[in-house]
Amino acid sequence: MAKTLWPKSSSARVDSALSAHSVMGLVISALLFVVCLSGAVAVFEDELEWWEQPNTATVESVSPAVLQSTAEEVLRRDPETTHLYVYPPRENWPRMVAGGDNGMYVVDEDGTFVRPLEAKWNEFLIHLHYYLNLPESFGMIIVAIFGVMLVSMAISGLLAHPRIFRDAFRFKRQGQPRLAQADLHNRLSVWTAPFVVAVAGTGAMIGLFLVGALVFAQTNFDGDTRKLSESIFGGEVVEADETPAPITGIDLAVQQLAKDVPGKPPFLIVMHEPGQKSQHIQFYVDHKDRLIYGESYTYSTDGELLATAHNADGPVGQQIAMSMYRVHFGDFGGVAMKLIYFILGLMLCVIIAGGLNIYFLKRREKGRAAPRLEALWSGWVWGCTLFLPVTLIAAILGLSVGWLVALYWIGSAACSLAACALTSAAMAGNVLRVVLGMALMxxxxxxxxxxxxxxxxxxxxxxxxxxxxxxxxxxxxPFLRGGFRPVVAGKDLSFTPGE
Structure with a gap:
């Protein structure tokens, strides 16, 4: 027998190492599941934000004069701001929001400031998806790595499936549990592969771009990320002049934009250096035939066109960079596209859960069942899903964002640990499904x-x-499926972990 560099290990040590490996796999899959689940829900971030503050009349359109008065009121409320932001109503989104660096407000069609824009749960959800509620720089790196992993798994899975087209619509739900789970996993993986590559790839690129920008700025621009951004996208088009000046020109610039770019009203208006002599107005205009976030036009307060960003017809790299957001979140094609993204996102969650299910079922077949780990995984899958509506209820009742973060992670972990200690994976999944349904209602x-x-x-x-x-x-x-009958480990696999 050939000699090995590795020392001989006892079976107990091997089992211990395998258990440690399994736990690490659980941790990675658990965080990946949260990223994908929160991303699927975050597709409807605009709708959920409005739902949190529903007592606001719809705004179909506003006049240039109202936009001007709105900007003046923002500066009055936030005199220290360096930018003003106005989101006029747009097609399929009849609402108006405006504000500065220190807060946003809901605005009526006549320019009346109705209330501060406060959507604590929406803020928590976005931070959860972007950063896993970690410090932003570190969290973005972790989420970007998960994006790279998802793309790698999608591509390797396709390459490992020699009969991908022939088996695309074949699905064996009956038979051996592991084979049925594997078949579900493979079919969903094939159907969602283009979506996974597009969404995970853009997410990874967004995160890694920010990381790369920090490194590149350190090595080439003395750590100044603003100089790096200016070298890529261009700098300020007006030389800075802090001489105080009345805030004017938005109404004039809006009217001129309508002449220069007819039929394309802005969805975002940004005034730079408001209240200073160098103030100027930047408009983002939607291009429905393109995936770019929007074309940008910059005007002086006299209505003169100063610059166009050329996001739609500039260098290919710039066009790709400006398309990342909409591809990642499905922010094109209206509500129908958002619904498709939501369904595909949930399918991705099922794929992740199914991957661990297959692993646990393989262990059962080999006589190395891990019922505690199965229950731990089932408790996590349904626990972190349950605590999305639980935190939503808490936000409605007034809990702050910081407490929402604590409630979500502690509650999800508690569900997972309780399932591990008290029940089977199947029963934990059924109980938490019912509680999830009650929480949503x-x-x-x-x-x-x-x-x-x-x-x-x-x-x-x-x-x-x-x-x-x-x-x-x-x-x-669960009641329709008869899921609350007694379950004996290894005997009843009608509800597998995280199913």
């Missing part, structure tokens, strides 16, 4: 009681109905 009830809302607003009504119907489906599904 309770969101709607508490929201109606505490916040209220304009039920004639289709965005508010559809959001509430969707939450309630989804909750009802989760609550009754």
């Amino acid at each position: 309770l969101c709607v009830v508490i929201h109606a009681a505490v916040v209220g809302g304009d039920w004639s607003n289709p965005y508010i009504l559809l959001s509430s109905v969707s939450l309630f119907v989804t909750g009802a489906a989760f609550a009754v599904w």
Whole structure:
């Protein structure tokens, strides 16, 4: 027998190493599941933000004069801001929001400031998806690495499947549990592969671009990331002049934009250096035939066109960079595309959960079942899903963002540990499904009681109905499937871990 460099190990040591390896795999999959789950929900961030503050009338259009008065009011409320932001109503989004560096406000069609824009749960959700609630620089790196891993797994999975086209629509739900799980995993992986590569790839590129920018700025621009950005996208088009000046020109610039770019109203207006002599106005205009975030036009307060960013017809790298956001979040094609992204995102979550299911079932077949790890995984999958509506309820009742973060992670971990200590994977999944359904329905009830809302607003009504119907489906599904019969480890696999 050939000699090996590795010392001989006892079976106990081998088992211990395998267990450690399994736990590390669980941790990676657990965090990846959270990233994908939060991303699927975050597709509807605009709708959820409005749902959190529903008592706002719709705004179909605003005049240039209202845009001007809105900017003046923002500067009055936030005199220290270096930028003003106005989001006028746009197609399929009849709402207006404006603010400065220190806060945003909901604005009515006549320019009245209705209330500060506060959507604590939406803020928590976005930070969860972008950074896993970690410090932003570090969290972005971790999430970007997960994006690279997802792309690698999608490509390697396709290369490892020699009959990808022939088996694309073959699905064996019955038979040996592991084979059924593997078949589900493979079919969903094939169907979602283009989506996974596009979404995970753009997410990884966004995160790694920020990391690369920090490194490149340190080595070439003395750590000044602003100089790096200016070298890529261009710098300020007006020389800085801090001489105080009245805030003017937005109404004139809007009118001139309508002449220069007819039929394309801006979806974002940014005034740089407001209240100074060098103030100027930047418009982002939607190009419906392109995936870019938007074309940018910069005007003086006299209505003169100073610069165009050429995001739509500039260098290929610039066009790709400006397309990352919309490809990643499905922010094109309206509500229908968002719904498709949401469904594909949930399918990706099922793929991740199924990967661990297959691993646990293989262990069972080899006589090395790990029921505690199975329960731990099932508790995590359904626990971190459950605590999305739980934190939403807490936000409606007034809990701050910091407490939402603590509640989510502690609650999810508690579900996982309780499942591991007290029950089987199958039973944990069924119980948490029912609780998840009740929490979703309770969101709607508490929201109606505490916040209220304009039920004639289709965005508010559809959001509430969707939450309630989804909750009802989760609550009754285990009973329809007979999921609460006694389960004996290794005997009843009708509900596998995280199914």
